[in-house]
Structures are given as structure tokens and as C-alpha cells.
Amino acid sequence: MNLMLTCLAALAIGSTGTAPVNTAAPTFTxxxxxxxxxxxEDFRGKYVVLEWWNYLCPIVVxxxxxxxxxxxxxxxxxxxxxxxxICSSAPGKQGHVDGAKAMEVMAEQKGAPHSILLDPTGxxxxxxxxxxxxxxxxxxxxxxxxxxxxxxxxPSSNAADIPKAENYVLKAFEEAKSGKAVSNPKTRPxxxxxxx
Amino acid sequence: xxATLVAAVALAAPQQEPPCTFRFVSAAESVKPGTSFWxxxxxxxxxxxxxxxxxxxxxxxxxxxxxxxxxxxxxxKLQWPAPHRFDVGGMVNYGYExxxxxxxxxxxxxxxxxxxxxxxAKASWLACKEECVPGQGTGSVNVSIGDAPRASGDEAxxxxxxxxxxxxxxxxxxxxxxxxxxxxxxxPLGDTAPSEAYFYxxxxxxxxxxxxxxxxxxxxxxxxxxxxxxxxxKTPEAIRGVLVVVRGKERTAYEVSLEVxxx
Numbered sequence: 001m002n003l004m005l006t007c008l009a010a011l012a013i014g015s016t017g018t019a020p021v022n023t024a025a026p027t028f029t030x031x032x033x034x035x036x037x038x039x040x041e042d043f044r045g046k047y048v049v050l051e052w053w054n055y056l057c058p059i060v061v062x063x064x065x066x067x068x069x070x071x072x073x074x075x076x077x078x079x080x081x082x083x084x085x086i087c088s089s090a091p092g093k094q095g096h097v098d099g100a101k102a103m104e105v106m107a108e109q110k111g112a113p114h115s116i117l118l119d120p121t122g123x124x125x126x127x128x129x130x131x132x133x134x135x136x137x138x139x140x141x142x143x144x145x146x147x148x149x150x151x152x153x154x155p156s157s158n159a160a161d162i163p164k165a166e167n168y169v170l171k172a173f174e175e176a177k178s179g180k181a182v183s184n185p186k187t188r189p190x191x192x193x194x195x196x
Numbered sequence: 197x198x199a200t201l202v203a204a205v206a207l208a209a210p211q212q213e214p215p216c217t218f219r220f221v222s223a224a225e226s227v228k229p230g231t232s233f234w235x236x237x238x239x240x241x242x243x244x245x246x247x248x249x250x251x252x253x254x255x256x257x258x259x260x261x262x263x264x265x266x267x268x269x270x271x272x273k274l275q276w277p278a279p280h281r282f283d284v285g286g287m288v289n290y291g292y293e294x295x296x297x298x299x300x301x302x303x304x305x306x307x308x309x310x311x312x313x314x315x316x317a318k319a320s321w322l323a324c325k326e327e328c329v330p331g332q333g334t335g336s337v338n339v340s341i342g343d344a345p346r347a348s349g350d351e352a353x354x355x356x357x358x359x360x361x362x363x364x365x366x367x368x369x370x371x372x373x374x375x376x377x378x379x380x381x382x383x384p385l386g387d388t389a390p391s392e393a394y395f396y397x398x399x400x401x402x403x404x405x406x407x408x409x410x411x412x413x414x415x416x417x418x419x420x421x422x423x424x425x426x427x428x429x430k431t432p433e434a435i436r437g438v439l440v441v442v443r444g445k446e447r448t449a450y451e452v453s454l455e456v457x458x459x
Contacts, residue, residue: 058322058330059257094327129426131287132255149427155257157322157330188401188427192328193255193287 021185025137025145027125030086030122032116033099033106034042038084038115040139047081049169050137051113052088052130052194054095058097058157060133060192064109066159068152069134081173085113088125093195096120096135102144122196132191136169140176147172149187156190215245215325220335221350222265223298226342229368230306234354235271235337236299237261237319239292247293247321249279251398251437253405254287257322257330261298264316268305275299277360278440278449279396284326288405290396297357315339345392362438363447371435371454377403377424381453382439383417392442395420395452401427402435432456 025048029039040048051069054060060131063069073083087102089095097105119125128137128148138147152165172182217240224233239247239259248256263271276298280288302315316336323329340346367385371378380395393411397403407423418441436453 056327058328156320157257158320184430186427188425190257191255192324193284193289195326196285 021145021148021182023145024138025144026124028124028127030119030124031099032115032117033097033102034115035099036115038117043082043139044143045141047076047079047141047173048139049076049081049083049138049173050128051083051085052125052133052135053085053116053123053196054089054133054192055097056113057133057192060095062157062159063134063162064111066162068162070109070111072167073113075170076173077112077114077127079173079177083113085111086119086124086130087116088119088122088130089195090122091120093117093120094192095195118126120195124196125194130189130194132189133194134191135189135194136184138169138172138176146176146182147185149184170173191194212333213242214323215242215329216240216247216321216323216331218319218321218331218333218335220315220319220333220337221353222315222337222339222348223351223354224339224345225348226340226344226346227304228343228345229304229308229310229341231345232301232303233339234299234301235263235315235317236297236350236354236357237317237333237335238295238297238350238353239319239321240295241293241323244293245323245325246280246282246289246293247296247323248291250274250276251290251396251400252322253281253289253291253400255284256289256291256324256328259291259296259298259321260319261300262318263300263302264318265302266308266313266315268308269313269315270303272301272303275301275361277357278362278438278447281394282394283406284324286406288403289324290405297353299354299357299361299377302339304341310341310343311339312340358447363449364451367439367450367452369439369452369454371456373431373456373458374421377407377422378435378456380420380422380435381417382420382450382452385416385418385441386443387416388443389413390418390441390443393418393420393440395422395437395439397437399432399436401425401429402432402437403428410436430459 154165404423
């Protein structure tokens with residue numbers, strides 16, 4: 001019985017239209033803030049983190065004002081992970097940036113993503129069903145989705161909660177790197193809704 | 197660095213006036229020792245802005261209220277009025293517009309000495325329209341212990357929001373697993389079919405917030421076919437939440453806990 005329920009649950013998740021974890025991450029090509037085309041496939045052989053970003057969202061501000069996001073970006077970079085920050089805010093909506101503005105904001109915040117990708121049509125955000133900013137994904141060197149969800153375990157807008165929270169992205173990466181299955185591959189993201 | 201961040205926050209809130217203001221209020225000015233009274237956080241929103249229920253839905257954050265009491269006093273669970281649903285760009289959120297009181301009942305000890313006592317509250321919220329602005333507030337009220345109980349000027353607001361609380365009227369309810377989610381059944385719900393019915397799950401990873409809930413009605417029994425949350429990792433033993441049944445202008449809310457059984 002239990003087994004059957006598990007199968008049903010797996011089927012139900014598979015049918016939601018979003019990419020289920022442990023299957024191929026949706027591929028995409030977007031223009032980065034410097035004007036270059038960047039594809040997910042460019043980074044086969046490396047872990048890739050996708051970070052959905054709206055620099056004016058208070059929950060994003062929480063993770064940048066505390067340096068939490070930048071610290072994680074640098075740590076991942078040191079581990080050889082490719083970090084792609086994606087902005088799916090539509091033109092006219094909060095957090096929408098052109099390439100120059102994206103670079104300026106990220107430089108001021110001393111962020112260290114590999115690239116900032118511009119997704120003003122929301123096409124890639126919708127492929128991943130990115131719901132909030134931040135909403136984090138981890139892709140394996142083979143291009144499989146390993147993690148989809150919240151940045152950490154305490155949904156709040158208060159930076160004082162960060163030291164108490166478990167960082168799910170880091171945890172998923174460390175588990176995957178040491179050959180283990182990601183113990184919590186899908187969590188509920190928290191933050192502002194993506195401004196499609 | 198700090199200047200940049202301040203600028204970013206200021207941009208997020210172009211208006212001078214914050215989208216949500218907070219007051220901490222008491223329904224009583226004076227109470228007898230050993231009796232109870234109600235306190236509440238009042239969150240007042242500008243038009244079109246909302247704050248969130250305990251399950252905020254697809255985005256947002258739950259509103260909080262934390263009350264510090266004099267020694268020996270106790271406080272009950274926060275009472276959440278029945279939430280409303282907001283569809284923001286294809287994502288569904290649960291919360292409140294205009295104004296809401298989150299109430300809790302305070303019990304004084306029988307041994308409390310006459311005098312004035314201060315209760316201090318801290319609150320936090322995320323107020324959103326299209327964009328979001330987080331807020332934090334504090335407030336305090338003084339309540340006297342004495343022989344003559346006396347209501348405060350805010351008591352009427354408590355009465356108004358008490359009507360918005362889900363009733364504990366016992367419904368017969370159950371949830372059965374289906375391929376896509378659950379079939380929820382509730383009865384008895386009166387003689388006429390409701391014009392609208394919706395189940396708000398208290399946990400954010402039980403049900404899909406955005407999927408349509410398919411309702412059917414027969415002989416006082418309401419059936420809702422709901423979709424499982426994509427964040428649901430295992431079938432829960434029970435699904436707790438609030439059923440809202442609308443008939444014309446009348447909105448009735450029931451607090452329910454549905455035991456889940458396999459098909």
C-alpha cells in the first residue's frame with residue numbers, strides 16, 4: 001500500500017508540468033548582462049546553481065544586505081560551481097533590469113555570480129516554475145535537476161534568522177558532491193512572487 | 197555599501213506612508229483577577245495591499261504577533277480570521293486586505309494584585325501589492341486588575357473580527373487520496389448549494405494553491421477535488437485548514453482537520 005502511494009505521489013509530481021527533481025533540467029539559452037548568449041549546456045561537467053533574482057524584493061535584500069548570498073556565490077565559485085543569477089521581472093515590473101543596470105547593482109552589492117541572465121519574457125522562469133525571489137535550483141554536471149526550492153529553512157524577511165537557518169542549496173551541493181542522494185530535493189521556496 | 201541598501205529599500209517603497217500600519221490593542225481596560233480578556237494585533241493596509249495568513253500561499257510570509265506578558269499571565273493560540281485568496285500573476289496567495297485583527301485570549305492569574313500591568317507586543321509582516329514591503333511594529337497596552345471590569349474603546353473591533361473567525365461547528369469530513377491529490381468531503385452544510393467553496397490548507401506543502409478546486413454538491417454534502425502540492429513529500433495523516441463556504445453575501449468558515457485515507 002505504501003509503495004502504491006509513493007508511486008501515485010511520484011506520478012502526480014511528474015504531471016505538474018514543472019521539471020521533477022532527478023530528471024533533466026530544462027535547457028535554455030539567455031542573453032547575459034554583458035550581451036553574450038549563455039546556455040545551460042555550456043556548463044556540462046560542472047554543477048550549476050540557478051538563483052531567481054529581483055534586487056528590490058525585501059527577501060532578496062535580506063540575503064544580499066547580510067552578505068549571505070554573496071558568501072554563498074563565492075563559496076560555490078571556489079568549489080568550481082557555475083552560478084547563474086536570473087532575472088525574470090517583466091519590463092515595467094519591480095526588479096526589471098537591463099544589462100547595464102544588472103551589472104551596476106551586482107557590482108555595488110559585491111555579488112559574484114558567473115553571469116546574470118536576463119529573462120524579461122519569463123520564458124525560462126516559467127519552464128522552471130520559478131515562483132519566488134529568491135528561488136534556487138541546483139543542476140548536476142550531467143544536467144539533472146538536483147534541487148528545487150528555498151534558499152534556507154527559515155522563511156522570513158529578517159536577516160537575523162540567517163545564522164539559525166540551514167542553507168538548503170549548500171546542503172544539496174555537499175550531499176551531491178560526496179556521492180549521496182540529495183536528502184531534501186524539493187522544498188517550498190519563500191520570498192516575493194516572481195514579477196512575470 | 198550601506199547607502200546602496202538603504203536606497204534599494206527606499207525604491208521598494210516609493211510612498212512616504214508605509215503600506216501597513218500596526219497597533220496593539222486590548223478589548224479590556226480593566227479585569228478581575230483570574231478572568232480572561234482579548235488582545236490583538238491590528239494590521240491596517242492601504243488600498244490594494246495585503247498581508248498574509250499563517251499559510252501565505254505561493255509567495256509571501258506569514259504575519260506574526262508576539263506578546264510579552266506580566267509574570268504568571270498566559271496567552272492562548274493566535275486566532276486567524278478566515279483568509280481571502282489573491283491571484284497575483286498566476287500565483288495564489290492567502291491573506292487579508294484593508295484591515296485585520298489577529299486576536300488571542302489572555303488569562304490573568306487569580307492571585308494577580310490590583311494595579312496596572314503592561315503588555316508589550318512585537319509584530320512582523322510582509323505587505324504586498326505587486327511589490328512587497330516588509331514591516332515590523334511594536335505596541336503596548338496597559339490593563340488594570342481591579343473589581344470593576346471595563347471594556348476598552350477597541351472592543352467593537354474585536355466583536356467585528358470575531359465574526360470572521362472560523363467556527364468550530366463540527367462537520368463530518370474526510371480526505372481520500374486520488375491520483376492528482378485528494379477528494380475532500382464535508383457535511384452537513386445546509387440545504388442549498390453554496391455559490392462558492394474553497395479549502396485553505398494550513399500547511400503550505402499540502403495542497404496546490406493555484407490549482408482550481410473542483411466542487412460538487414449533493415444533499416448537504418460538499419465534495420472538493422483538490423490537487424496535491426508539488427512540495428508534498430509524503431501523504432500526511434491529516435490535512436488541517438479552513439473551509440470557506442459562500443452563499444451570496446454570506447461567507448461561513450469552518451475550522452477542520454481531515455483524516456487522510458487511501459483510495
